[in-house]
Structures are given as structure tokens and as C-alpha cells.
Amino acid sequence: MLPIHHMVDRAPRPVAPFSHAVEADGWMFVTGQMPTDPNAPDASLPDGIAAQTVRVMENLELVLAGVDLGLENVTFVRVYLTEFKRDYQTMNEAYQAFFPEGRLPGRTCVGVSGLAVDALVEIDLIARRP
Numbered sequence: 001m002l003p004i005h006h007m008v009d010r011a012p013r014p015v016a017p018f019s020h021a022v023e024a025d026g027w028m029f030v031t032g033q034m035p036t037d038p039n040a041p042d043a044s045l046p047d048g049i050a051a052q053t054v055r056v057m058e059n060l061e062l063v064l065a066g067v068d069l070g071l072e073n074v075t076f077v078r079v080y081l082t083e084f085k086r087d088y089q090t091m092n093e094a095y096q097a098f099f100p101e102g103r104l105p106g107r108t109c110v111g112v113s114g115l116a117v118d119a120l121v122e123i124d125l126i127a128r129r130p
Contacts, residue, residue: 008066032124033059049087053094073127084111
């Protein structure tokens with residue numbers, strides 16, 4: 001069975017040539033989201049890592065909703081931070097608020113030298129259909 005490529009109307013427009021999500025055998029691979037406002041794509045990014053993390057998580061929720069899934073279906077997350085030492089703790093606090101206690105997905109978090117649109121954080125994820 002060929003993968004299904006999803007573009008979600010309500011999600012932020014892509015900053016590069018990619019699909020918002022690709023589905024294969026019930027697995028959903030959601031492309032990394034940036035802290036851009038889907039309703040004002042040319043607006044400035046939110047100030048600070050907490051606000052950017054919240055916006056990224058909200059954008060991921062939009063993509064998931066567009067393919068009839070939610071954060072409860074997430075199995076694994078990858079987080080990319082441009083200022084790892086400075087922002088790790090604050091990012092974790094904002095991120096954790098999106099998941100119920102005891103229901104956190106597996107995760108990797110890495111420091112990187114730069115991200116698209118000069119973001120402080122990018123997050124991608126893998127979800128599974130029930």
C-alpha cells in the first residue's frame with residue numbers, strides 16, 4: 001500500500017517542500033512544525049521559548065486534527081532547540097502541559113545550530129491510528 005500524503009488547510013503553510021503528514025499502515029509521520037501563526041504566516045514569531053513551544057504544539061494539534069487524530073495518538077516526539085542549555089527546562093514545562101500526567105510519548109531532544117524562520121524550537125512527531 002502506498003503512503004498517503006496529507007496537506008491540512010488549517011495548519012501553517014509549509015516553509016519548504018513537504019507534506020504536513022505522511023501516513024503508512026496506520027502510522028502518521030507529522031513534519032516538524034515551526035512557531036508560525038497559521039492565520040498570519042508573515043507575522044513575527046512569538047517571543048521566547050515558552051511561547052514558541054506552545055505555538056508549535058498548537059500547530060501540531062492542527063495537523064493531527066486535520067487527519068482525525070489527537071495528541072493522545074502520539075507515540076514519539078523529536079524536539080530541536082537552538083539554545084539547548086538555556087531553553088531546555090522552560091521548553092519542557094510548556095511541552096508537558098499538552099499531555100496528561102503519565103501519558104507522555106517517547107521523545108528525543110537535541111540541540112541544533114539553526115532552524116528555519118529563525119525559530120528557537122521545532123517539533124515533529126509520530127502518531128498511530130487506533
